[in-house]
Amino acid sequence: MQHKSYTFSEIKQKMVNYCVYQDRCHQEVEQKMRDFLLIPEAKEEILLYLMEENYLNEERFARSYIRGKFYIKSWGRNKILNHLKFKGVPEKLVRSCFDEIHPEDYEKTLRKIYDSYFEKQTGKEYQRKSKTVKYLMGRGFEYGEILEVVGES
Structure with missing residues (x-):
């Protein structure tokens, strides 16, 4: 060619x-x-x-990536962090950019996904909760944050 x-x-x-x-x-x-x-x-x-010339700015990239993956795709912090690390963005930089996600939005999104996924599950209550927790962890949400939501429901 x-x-x-x-x-x-x-x-x-x-x-x-x-x-x-x-x-x-x-x-x-x-x-x-x-x-x-x-x-x-x-x-x-x-x-x-x-x-x-500021065409290439790793922090700006990380911030827009975080906003997009959270607000559009509803990914949790762990999944976003792993994807950015895979792209070679330093973990320290990623963590400093997580302020792009408002804590109340994070909690609200986690709660919404939890409720809608939990509703669709069948079986005993503990099985439904277990499946939902696994699902949310797969979406990149932190175990501790998930447990808080599970405890409230």
């Missing part, structure tokens, strides 16, 4: 567009640059440029 060759400035512009379209983490940008077969110095220069 023939690869189209680009000039350095064309590649730089493509990477800017890639970052402008949606917040990206360093790992995604580096992966994308592999497609262009650049020498290490050129990759470094582009990465530096993207960071200096």
